[in-house]
Each structure stands twice: as C-alpha cells, then as structure tokens.
Amino acid sequence: MKKYECDACGWVYDEEKGHPASGVKPGTKFEDIPEDWVCPLCGVGKDGFSEV
Amino acid sequence: MDSSFRAVKISDSVYWVGAIDWGVRSFHGYLTSRGTTYNAFLVIADKVTLIDTVKASFGEEMMARISSVIDPSKIDFIISNHSEMDHTGYLPQAIQAMNPSRVFASPMGQKALGMHFHWDQEIEVVKTGDKIDLGNKTLSFVEARMLHWPDSMLTYLEEEGVLFTNDVFGMHIASSERFADEIDPSVLKYEGAKYYANIILHLSPIVTKFLEKLPSFNLDMKIIAPDHGPVWRRDLNQVVEWYSGWAEQKPTNKAVVVFDSMWESTARMARAVGDGLTENGASVKLMPLGGSHRSDVITELLDAGALLVGSPTINNQIYPTVADVMNYLKGLKPQNLIGATFGSYGWSGEAVKHLDQIMQDMKVDLVQEGLRVKYVPAEEDLATCRDLGARVASKML
Numbered sequence: 001m002k003k004y005e006c007d008a009c010g011w012v013y014d015e016e017k018g019h020p021a022s023g024v025k026p027g028t029k030f031e032d033i034p035e036d037w038v039c040p041l042c043g044v045g046k047d048g049f050s051e052v
Numbered sequence: 053m054d055s056s057f058r059a060v061k062i063s064d065s066v067y068w069v070g071a072i073d074w075g076v077r078s079f080h081g082y083l084t085s086r087g088t089t090y091n092a093f094l095v096i097a098d099k100v101t102l103i104d105t106v107k108a109s110f111g112e113e114m115m116a117r118i119s120s121v122i123d124p125s126k127i128d129f130i131i132s133n134h135s136e137m138d139h140t141g142y143l144p145q146a147i148q149a150m151n152p153s154r155v156f157a158s159p160m161g162q163k164a165l166g167m168h169f170h171w172d173q174e175i176e177v178v179k180t181g182d183k184i185d186l187g188n189k190t191l192s193f194v195e196a197r198m199l200h201w202p203d204s205m206l207t208y209l210e211e212e213g214v215l216f217t218n219d220v221f222g223m224h225i226a227s228s229e230r231f232a233d234e235i236d237p238s239v240l241k242y243e244g245a246k247y248y249a250n251i252i253l254h255l256s257p258i259v260t261k262f263l264e265k266l267p268s269f270n271l272d273m274k275i276i277a278p279d280h281g282p283v284w285r286r287d288l289n290q291v292v293e294w295y296s297g298w299a300e301q302k303p304t305n306k307a308v309v310v311f312d313s314m315w316e317s318t319a320r321m322a323r324a325v326g327d328g329l330t331e332n333g334a335s336v337k338l339m340p341l342g343g344s345h346r347s348d349v350i351t352e353l354l355d356a357g358a359l360l361v362g363s364p365t366i367n368n369q370i371y372p373t374v375a376d377v378m379n380y381l382k383g384l385k386p387q388n389l390i391g392a393t394f395g396s397y398g399w400s401g402e403a404v405k406h407l408d409q410i411m412q413d414m415k416v417d418l419v420q421e422g423l424r425v426k427y428v429p430a431e432e433d434l435a436t437c438r439d440l441g442a443r444v445a446s447k448m449l
Contacts, residue, residue, distance in 0.1 A: 008202060009160065009197055009198055009202035010159065010160050010197065010202055011197070041197060041198050041202075041258070042197075042198050042202060
C-alpha cells in the first residue's frame with residue numbers, strides 16, 4: 001500500500017485508509033480513485049498528487 | 053524615518069507594528085471600501101521576535117513603528133504565519149535590515165516562501181505543538197492548513213494568551229483604533245462577514261473542523277490578533293461564534309436577485325421577480341450589477357436562502373458582468389441555497405440555459421427551469437416573473 005501527497009497543500013492519501021468521507025473505501029489504490037476526485041483539503045485534482 | 057508612526061501596545065510584551073492602508077479599494081478583486089491594515093506584531097522578550105511583516109510598499113511604516121519601541125537590528129527571530137504577499141512582501145527587506153538569527157514558518161510555508169522569493173534564506177520549520185523558547189517567553193504553533201492557504205499557521209504567546217491568527221478572524225478595516233471594542237459593532241460584523249464571504253466561505257467545512265479542534269490545543273486565549281483589521285481583547289467568543297455561524301450557512305428567508313440588463317428587459321423581469329418574492333414574505337435584495345460589486349453579492353449571499361440570477365443573452369452567451377459574478381460565486385461555494393434564473397433574449401437565448409447549468413454545478417436547488425422572455429416583457433410575462441418569485445418564496449423558510 002502506497003501514500004500520495006497533494007503537491008499543493010500537503011494532504012496525504014493513504015491507500016490503506018482510503019478516504020471514506022469522499023467515497024473512497026479503505027484499500028483503494030490511488031490509480032483506482034475516480035478521475036473527478038479532488039483533494040479533500042484544497043480541491044486540487046488527482047494529477048496534483050505525488051507518491052511519497 | 054517618519055516619527056509619526058508609533059507602535060501600539062496590545063499586551064505586556066506585544067506591540068502592533070503594522071501598517072494602515074487607507075486607500076486600497078481592490079484587494080485582488082474584493083472591494084475593500086474601508087481600506088485595510090497589514091498587521092505585524094513585535095514580541096519584546098529575551099529573544100525579540102517579529103510576527104509577520106507587511107505589504108512591500110508599507111515596509112517603511114512598519115520599520116518606523118518598530119523603531120518607536122526598539123532598534124530593528126535587535127530582532128532575533130522572525131515568524132511567518134502566512135506566505136501571502138500582503139504579509140511577506142517586505143519580509144526579504146526586513147531580514148536584510150534586521151539580520152535575525154532564525155526565521156520560522158510552517159512546513160508548507162517554508163516551501164511557499166521559497167517559491168515567492170527564490171532565495172537561499174534558511175527557514176526553520178515548525179509544526180503543530182512545536183514550541184520555541186524566547187528566554188522569558190514561549191511561542192507555540194498550530195498549523196491551520198487551508199485556513200486559508202496550505203501554509204497558514206497560528207502562533208501563540210503562552211505567557212500572555214495572545215493568539216496570532218494570520219488571516220483567520222481578520223477583516224478589511226483601516227482605522228486609527230487598534231481594538232475591536234473601539235469600533236462600531238455593526239461595522240465589525242459587516243466587515244467580518246464580508247471578509248469571511250470573500251476569503252473563507254469555500255473553506256467552511258475546514259473552519260467547522262478547526263473550531264471543533266480548537267479546545268484540544270488548550271489555548272487560554274486572552275487576545276486574538278489577526279493580520280487584518282482590529283485586535284480582539286474583549287468578547288473573544290464573539291468572533292469565534294460568528295465564524296461558527298457563517299460556516300454553517302443556515303438558510304434564511306432572504307433572497308438575493310442578481311442581474312444585469314441590456315435594454316431594461318431583464319431589469320424589468322428582475323423587479324417583477326422581486327415583487328413576487330416580497331409579496332410572499334421573502335426579504336429581498338435586488339443587486340443590479342451596474343452598481344453592485346461581486347464581493348458585495350457574495351456578502352449578501354452569506355446569510356441568504358435563495359439566489360436568483362437574471363441575464364440577457366449576448367452573442368449566445370451570458371452577459372459579461374453576470375458571467376463574472378457567477379464565476380466568482382461558484383468558486384466561493386455558497387451552500388444551502390434554492391434558486392432560479394431568468395432573462396430576456398432576442399433570438400437564440402442561451403444565457404438562461406448556461407446559468408441553469410452553473411447553478412446546478414453550484415448545487416443550488418432550482419425550483420424550475422430558467423424563465424426566458426423574448427425581447428421586451430409584456431404584462432403577462434411580468435406576471436409570470438412575479439409567479440416565479442412567489443414560487444421561490446413559497447419554498448423558503
């Protein structure tokens with residue numbers, strides 16, 4: 001399981017935890033998150049994230 | 053240096069050393085009718101510390117105010133709570149003049165400052181819970197990411213209970229008074245709301261979470277010192293409660309009717325819509341865009357329950373002033389609104405359809421499809437407009 005950080009605001013997506021509040025179940029791989037999903041903290045799109 | 057600029061003491065060891073911008077009227081597109089202040093604060097401790105600076109063009113004013121208390125070269129530490137240029141514009145010159153031994157910012161602040169100034173200045177990173185020792189005083193830090201930038205941070209002077217909140221709890225008022233309790237309360241509430249609506253509104257879910265977490269930081273707040281407008285030394289709960297309420301955006305019975313017109317047809321429709329709303333119990337604010345600024349529209353929406361938008365069609369598009377406002381409103385994400393659109397047109401009439409789409413994207417609950425009238429509204433068209441107003445009013449509180 002990997003982690004990805006929002007380049008804009010530093011919020012971290014942890015694949016293990018997912019993000020249920022925005023409809024992403026625990027264990028969801030970053031590439032499997034819908035393309036219209038945005039950073040829950042600052043609103044940047046998926047292409048604004050980098051693996052950490 | 054101009055000796056008329058003096059520091060103002062706000063607690064035992066803290067002085068306001070900011071600048072008053074009486075003349076600014078456009079703050080990146082936000083109409084600042086009362087001007088503003090850029091607040092910087094000087095902490096006189098064993099390690100003398102400057103918290104934030106000012107917009108670059110106001111640097112001399114800040115330096116003069118600091119000099120009224122202490123030689124600026126005696127400043128040991130500088131803290132940057134927020135990287136935006138109205139607080140950091142003078143930071144590079146301040147560092148050069150003061151030669152501080154340490155400069156601090158949040159993790160995202162360190163990055164953002166680097167991308168503003170492209171410098172080799174060392175910035176020490178502080179995170180939530182970190183403390184720095186000023187000898188006889190202590191500063192601690194609370195990161196406030198996205199309130200309102202990724203770098204935003206609060207600094208707390210533990211011994212005196214002063215919370216330096218950067219833009220949070222700020223407002224754009226230029227005044228000779230430095231404290232909130234010295235300013236007309238209705239002006240404070242209006243300008244506080246306007247600031248929230250224009251700068252913070254789209255971050256309301258983050259505000260709510262932040263306010264829920266605030267007690268867990270165990271801050272015994274005696275003073276709230278934001279970077280714009282007055283410092284709060286009494287009734288601190290007042291401004292915190294305002295934020296809590298604004299973040300909630302409970303709908304009211306107020307309807308805001310925003311419109312512009314080419315040949316008075318859409319304006320006549322707007323007045324008829326407004327009459328229908330008023331006659332059915334809504335409180336109505338008509339905002340013709342010839343005389344209403346986008347930042348005033350969002351301010352009115354902060355405590356509204358309905359948004360109605362009227363635009364003529366020009367070259368198959370929304371009228372430019374209406375498009376400008378819709379673009380602005382969409383980004384600020386007002387919540388819990390019902391609404392409707394309307395407009396006059398000559399032949400193709402796309403504006404109202406475009407408006408309906410934008411309103412849906414904004415999650416405004418539309419009471420019906422947009423109302424269009426060809427060329428000039430006849431009496432029966434105006435009656436339909438009054439019915440539209442009545443329908444919206446009937447669905448409001």
